[in-house]
Amino acid sequence: MIKKTDYLIIGNSAAGLSAAESIRKIDRKRRIDIFSSESYFNYSKPLITYYLSGRLDIGRLYFKDKGFYSNNNIDLNLNSEVVNVDSKEKSVVTADGTEVKFNKLLIAGGGKPIIPAIKIKIEESAGKEGINEEILTEKTLKKEDKRLKNQAVFSGDLMDNPEKVLRQICGVFSLTTLDDAAALKRYVENNRIDSASILGGGLIGLKTAEALLELGIKVNIIEIADRILSVSFDNTASEIITKKIEETGSRVFTRSTIDEIYIKKRKITSFKLRSGKKIPCSLLIIAIGVNPNTEMLKDTGIKLENGIIVGKDLKTSEDDIYAAGDVVLSYDILTDKLKNIAIWPLAVKQGNIAGINMSGGKASYSGGLFMNSIEILNIPVISIGLSSLEGNLSGDIKIYKDYNHDKNQYRKVIIRNDRIIGAILTGNIERAGIYAGLITNRIDVSDIKENIVKEDFGIIQLPADYRKHLVVGDGIEV
Amino acid sequence: MKRIYINEEYCIGCRLCEIYCQVKHSKSNKILKAFKKELPDIISRVLVEEIGCNSFAIQCRHCSDAPCVEACISGAMTKNPNTGVVICDEKKCVGCWSCIMVCPYGVIKRDLSANKAASKCDLCFGEEIPVCVKNCPNEALKFN
Numbered sequence: 001m002i003k004k005t006d007y008l009i010i011g012n013s014a015a016g017l018s019a020a021e022s023i024r025k026i027d028r029k030r031r032i033d034i035f036s037s038e039s040y041f042n043y044s045k046p047l048i049t050y051y052l053s054g055r056l057d058i059g060r061l062y063f064k065d066k067g068f069y070s071n072n073n074i075d076l077n078l079n080s081e082v083v084n085v086d087s088k089e090k091s092v093v094t095a096d097g098t099e100v101k102f103n104k105l106l107i108a109g110g111g112k113p114i115i116p117a118i119k120i121k122i123e124e125s126a127g128k129e130g131i132n133e134e135i136l137t138e139k140t141l142k143k144e145d146k147r148l149k150n151q152a153v154f155s156g157d158l159m160d161n162p163e164k165v166l167r168q169i170c171g172v173f174s175l176t177t178l179d180d181a182a183a184l185k186r187y188v189e190n191n192r193i194d195s196a197s198i199l200g201g202g203l204i205g206l207k208t209a210e211a212l213l214e215l216g217i218k219v220n221i222i223e224i225a226d227r228i229l230s231v232s233f234d235n236t237a238s239e240i241i242t243k244k245i246e247e248t249g250s251r252v253f254t255r256s257t258i259d260e261i262y263i264k265k266r267k268i269t270s271f272k273l274r275s276g277k278k279i280p281c282s283l284l285i286i287a288i289g290v291n292p293n294t295e296m297l298k299d300t301g302i303k304l305e306n307g308i309i310v311g312k313d314l315k316t317s318e319d320d321i322y323a324a325g326d327v328v329l330s331y332d333i334l335t336d337k338l339k340n341i342a343i344w345p346l347a348v349k350q351g352n353i354a355g356i357n358m359s360g361g362k363a364s365y366s367g368g369l370f371m372n373s374i375e376i377l378n379i380p381v382i383s384i385g386l387s388s389l390e391g392n393l394s395g396d397i398k399i400y401k402d403y404n405h406d407k408n409q410y411r412k413v414i415i416r417n418d419r420i421i422g423a424i425l426t427g428n429i430e431r432a433g434i435y436a437g438l439i440t441n442r443i444d445v446s447d448i449k450e451n452i453v454k455e456d457f458g459i460i461q462l463p464a465d466y467r468k469h470l471v472v473g474d475g476i477e478v
Numbered sequence: 479m480k481r482i483y484i485n486e487e488y489c490i491g492c493r494l495c496e497i498y499c500q501v502k503h504s505k506s507n508k509i510l511k512a513f514k515k516e517l518p519d520i521i522s523r524v525l526v527e528e529i530g531c532n533s534f535a536i537q538c539r540h541c542s543d544a545p546c547v548e549a550c551i552s553g554a555m556t557k558n559p560n561t562g563v564v565i566c567d568e569k570k571c572v573g574c575w576s577c578i579m580v581c582p583y584g585v586i587k588r589d590l591s592a593n594k595a596a597s598k599c600d601l602c603f604g605e606e607i608p609v610c611v612k613n614c615p616n617e618a619l620k621f622n
Contacts, residue, residue: 371580
């Protein structure tokens with residue numbers, strides 16, 4: 001293991017690799033080291049559910065080919081989780097205790113799944129009458145272990161660490177890494193699973209649902225909000241997708257969550273919903289969200305809220321330390337605030353800008369906005385900006401909608417003070433990016449409102465000066 | 479790099495650019511065979527927009543900071559550092575449509591025929607002049 005490097009990058013995904021690439025464009029010589037806690041040379045995180053479903057084999061998950069590292073003269077340190085950062089000494093410490101000094105550091109370690117504290121009860125083994133429920137404590141678990149003649153015991157402060165407990169129960173998974181997906185895939189294949197439950201009806205939950213449905217596994221989706229994908233979908237878009245999911249024989253429980261999990265021989269057997277309904281379960285996936293992975297940054301002086309605070313140069317509060325991607329709070333152009341917008345395109349953009357600034361160039365991050373593209377059961381949906389909010393927006397709000405119920409085609413555009421602030425397209429998503437461009441460039445759309453959700457809405461309707469700006473810069477004369 | 483320039487005032491909306499684009503990207507590369515046997519699977523990567531007597535043809539601008547390349551989660555969409563051409567490797571594309579979400583020109587389409595993949599202008603790789611430009615009867619498209 002090396003002890004000193006020029007550019008140290010924590011994270012081997014979208015932001016980290018984008019930064020490495022842009023550093024190398026400016027600085028051909030100095031050393032770049034990427035540290036990854038994982039064991040794969042790289043893979044695209046959004047594709048892990050495609051791997052789960054079998055749509056892509058493992059060899060198709062990478063987004064930069066193997067030559068990327070050698071061509072750019074980048075040293076990749078796998079299985080090297082950074083557990084501590086010293087911003088004064090300019091060094092990091094990895095899980096195996098190695099200290100590595102750096103000149104410039106980029107923190108691009110992404111997010112960590114949120115594991116909620118759920119009460120876990122042990123069901124007595126068969127033979128006794130009824131079910132004797134015990135609340136899980138370290139003691140009862142040890143008892144359970146003895147009964148199973150299993151040498152492994154639950155370690156640590158169990159009740160303080162629900163994550164640790166949940167992770168040691170057979171049949172409970174989270175799904176944010178390729179290792180997670182591989183473990184889940186093995187479990188599904190080895191246990192003849194025909195139904196699964198997913199806690200969380202957000203993006204990860206639904207992508208997981210889609211993969212499982214492709215494997216012929218029915219799903220129960222449990223979502224705490226009043227609809228699935230409540231962050232980016234409005235009622236209509238949610239209804240279209242919910243209906244499609246239910247057509248497969250699966251179920252969607254909204255305004256609900258899991259209150260208790262029941263285990264027997266360390267394996268999940270069922271859980272209880274908030275309503276009191278008990279659902280048998282041999283596979284539970286926890287997908288309630290992801291938090292920026294900032295644990296190793298405590299007491300470093302780096303300014304944190306629920307993410308790393310960065311400026312327009314993507315520098316943190318400490319000199320020579322930058323951050324990019326899902327781990328940061330960066331400028332959101334729609335709310336005018338710092339926000340954690342954990343999406344791929346912004347991770348790449350931020351990585352690129354951070355890399356330029358780290359290697360002596362100059363670039364500024366002008367901000368971004370939330371957007372997402374997801375296809376569920378063959379219905380593509382793109383949501384951009386403040387697309388889910390309806391009632392609680394201030395200003396002069398106008399909403400335009402077009403809904404073809406039979407074709408599952410839905411299009412909605414939200415306009416505030418003559419500027420688009422959000423859009424949803426379902427079914428027919430083509431040309432969605434025109435709306436994203438109008439939002440980003442804050443274009444006055446007061447003259448074209450009437451056509452804005454029409455199926456043939458296009459560049460030709462746009463205000464002439466914007467059209468010119470759009471096209472002249474990159475080669476169109478209007 | 480050489481680009482396709484659009485002259486809106488010369489476009490007569492004949493859509494020959496679309497037809498030649500489809501033929502160029504068909505399997506047979508023959509106009510009769512393509513239109514008889516391969517429709518609707520061949521997609522034109524150039525798009526004619528028309529309102530009243532205004533019209534123009536638009537295709538990928540091969541942007542210098544291409545948002546589709548940034549947004550691509552599979553590594554299929556790349557910009558050639560030497561030629562500047564933005565290409566989608568349709569074999570690597572997984573059909574997530576992130577590129578469609580971010581393209582401000584709306585010139586990437588969904589090809590649902592074989593394996594779902596994004597379909598866009600490749601500047602007629604291998605041709606000296608892209609076929610849309612070559613076959614425009616009114617020089618509404620220019621390549622230089």
